[in-house]
């Protein structure tokens with residue numbers, strides 16, 4: 001399913017040293033807006049628009065918010081209204097070519113999962129309009145203790161969705177031309193040194209892993225709805241919603257009307273929301289259909305590994321590790337899954353005996 | 354409330370005046386808002402000249418028998434009652450004295466004269482009368498205050514958030530202070546302040562009180578993970594919310 | 607990747623529509639008659655809903671309570687429970703509000719055709735059912751027997767007394783109702799709705815049931831229907847969840863893997879029976 005570098009024989013490859021890579025960024029910036037990873041605070045990274053290419057970070061573990069922030073903004077005006085006139089104006093979404101540079105494979109897969117969500121059923125123009133005219137340039141990374149995308153079938157070198165792919169080598173990058181747009185970019189840039197496709201080194205090991213092959217996960221999830229694992233996680237989870245908000249494939253939102261200080265004009269806005277939050281499934285009469293943290297955690301994971309998967313045929317977790325890295329209660333999604341697998345295996349065994 | 358301007362009054366109870374000062378930080382917005390209402394002068398309100406207020410804003414908590422009488426009186430004469438700031442909402446920092454025997458507190462505060470100042474445990478306004486809406490925070494959160502004020506002028510129910518400060522913090526893509534080795538009460542504290550402290554590199558001290566349906570033991574475990582003993586964790590959580598935390602959380606695991 | 611262009615729709619812009627009349631039904635409920643611009647028909651199916659929108663007050667899903675056979679205008683019955691619905695109650699004929707929809711999966715009228723039809727309505731659940739009831743009555747010859755049972759908390763909350771009187775008068779409709787608590791004027795049944803299910807004379811294999819009411823009602827009504835030996839296969843229920851979009855995007859309305867706003871609000875009971883979060 002995934003395009004892997006070694007499978008692509010006719011792919012062209014060039015070499016850029018680090019300086020030339022920054023030159024390439026300058027070249028990109030001359031063509032359109034470029035977005036890339038930047039430092040934030042003491043030890044964090046975020047995607048941001050490139051103003052000085054020197055601020056771009058080429059090697060980083062992960063950003064705080066995923067790339068979805070550009071297509072499904074954390075806060076978005078759906079329409080503006082005037083209460084006195086009782087009418088509204090549509091919000092303009094301007095499309096302009098954008099280049100996203102320095103994107104990891106799991107992140108790209110995350111965007112493609114969101115594409116599914118917003119294309120299926122009623123295709124939503126807000127998201128899809130923003131999504132048009134985007135070019136993605138991938139980059140390789142060193143997995144840390146939270147990444148586990150390989151366990152979900154996404155290699156570091158998975159290049160689906162990219163136009164170009166930068167693979168780190170000793171003193172620069174091998175740049176692979178994945179599609180025609182990428183080829184065109186390299187041609188116009190013109191400073192690359194053409195090289196033969198290098199024999200790809202073994203990928204660095206992921207230390208964070210899921211015990212079973214990802215093909216088996218939907219099957220596991222058929223059998224663990226009543227597992228004790230959900231209660232165990234719920235003892236420690238404080239329901240802060242971080243794992244939803246930062247997940248590249250979570251898309252739930254809330255909508256609120258807010259008026260200006262004159263109480264006449266206002267906006268209808270939508271915000272990222274999450275099924276881990278207490279009010280998410282509340283309805284009239286103080287009824288809450290997912291009151292317990294165990295049922296909320298279960299819902300979150302079923303949304304990643306079963307519910308949408310049944311329809312789309314793909315897992316909706318891409319193994320970025322954000323939910324675990326940023327969880328204030330140190331809850332690890334791989335541990336949850338591995339515990340579910342153990343619990344399932346245990347019960348299977350008991351049945352056999 | 355349609356037609357003429359709504360009549361609005363502010364009443365002070367036992368607080369630190371921090372909320373008053375805080376209002377000055379968003380004076381411009383406030384001035385525009387005040388155009389839309391008819392403010393009943395504080396004196397007038399005291400003299401009982403104005404007999405009815407559409408909106409009564411209450412600042413400060415209840416800590417003397419006189420307070421109780423007064424708050425009942427205001428309740429009878431107002432349409433919507435809004436508690437402003439954590440003292441009014443939960444007893445706030447004032448409620449810390451509830452942790453000590455009341456005589457001890459009075460002596461510490463008034464010394465010899467303690468018997469001249471009868472005092473009762475600090476209580477939220479809602480412990481005495483029905484409160485329609487609450488603006489939390491110590492000092493009260495400006496964004497929430499403006500939202501409530503605007504909503505009431507519009508004649509609609511405000512949308513009070515009941516999820517964690519982390520949500521607002523993540524929406525802003527702040528660097529999480531936990532990643533800088535600090536502790537933070539954001540994960541269990543109610544949003545509405547737009548995560549103002551973490552946005553400025555500070556940790557959240559939980560001044561807006563806990564979210565509802567909080568995971569009691571999980572919260573303590575979390576703070577322990579951040580390097581606090583159960584004792585310290587409790588102290589941190591109770592700083593602004595003694596009453597709420599005592600009610601919500603059955604300790605001693 | 608650069609030149610992908612998607613097929614897409616604007617999903618969140620309401621159509622400004624006119625309120626033709628407002629009728630006070632009870633202390634809590636009002637009925638609104640609404641016309642889309644240029645009297646365009648809404649083209650809805652019984653059981654579908656619209657998102658009603660008032661600027662500054664947000665949106666809320668409201669069932670269409672009139673039958674498509676009585677278009678082009680349509681009706682909404684609204685209980686004042688909060689931000690938007692309280693404001694709606696302050697509106698008068700001549701005001702305008704925003705409408706998105708119709709949304710969701712309504713009743714498949716074809717499966718009701720030629721069958722005995724039993725309607726079970728609790729409280730405001732009568733409003734969504736009324737669209738199908740009126741449809742059935744307007745096309746009476748398409749259906750076999752029609753029975754309606756209805757329960758409310760007390761006599762003051764009876765929703766459509768005029769329609770109910772008509773149903774009582776009709777020879778080809780069987781109507782019965784009950785109140786949880788009676789007052790002095792009340793002469794009818796007292797008790798929850800499940801108390802008037804056992805006496806029903808039903809041709810169970812040939813009866814299709816439509817149920818709508820508050821969340822607590824379903825479990826008990828479904829038990830009572832089971833006791834009558836109505837096959838699950840013959841039961842349709844309409845469910846409510848929190849909704850923020852109505853178009854399958856915001857995620858709020860999910861029951862396990864089902865989206866109430868898309869797959870429902872009307873469900874074939876066997877479809878949701880096994881979903882833990884459903885009932």
Ligand SMILES: Cc1cc2nc3c(=O)[nH]c(=O)nc-3n(C[C@H](O)[C@H](O)[C@H](O)COP(=O)(O)OP(=O)(O)OC[C@H]3O[C@@H](n4cnc5c(N)ncnc54)[C@H](O)[C@@H]3O)c2cc1C
Pocket residue numbers: 282283284285286510655664665666667668669670682683684685686687688689690691692730733734845846847848849871
């Ligand atoms: C498919 C569907 C059909 C409906 N049909 C009708 C109808 O015909 N007539 C009618 O009066 N009501 C109907 N409702 C319920 C109605 O949508 C809610 O009462 C309404 O959303 C409240 O909005 P509000 O802004 O007035 O209240 P709010 O101030 O937003 O909320 C008041 C209370 O209602 C809860 N609530 C919020 N949204 C919903 C929701 N979507 N469903 C249930 N509770 C909610 C809140 O948690 C709160 O407790 C329907 C709901 C659904 C999902």
Ligand code: SF4
Pocket residue numbers: 236237238239240241242243244276323326327328329330331
């Ligand atoms: S981030 Fe952790 S504590 Fe917060 S809701 Fe998710 S699992 Fe629970």
Ligand code: SF4
Pocket residue numbers: 243246247248249250304316317318319320321322323324333
């Ligand atoms: S569930 Fe966690 S690891 Fe998986 S994609 Fe979402 S944030 Fe990343």
Ligand code: SF4
Pocket residue numbers: 328518519520522523527528529530531537538539540548551556557
């Ligand atoms: S800084 Fe505090 S409030 Fe912000 S995300 Fe981290 S824990 Fe949550």
Ligand code: SF4
Pocket residue numbers: 490491494518539542543546547548549550551556557558559560561562
């Ligand atoms: S971040 Fe925390 S301490 Fe700061 S204002 Fe908000 S709730 Fe209070």
Ligand code: FES
Pocket residue numbers: 848849850851852853854855856857858859860865866867868
């Ligand atoms: S209401 Fe938004 S997904 Fe159903």
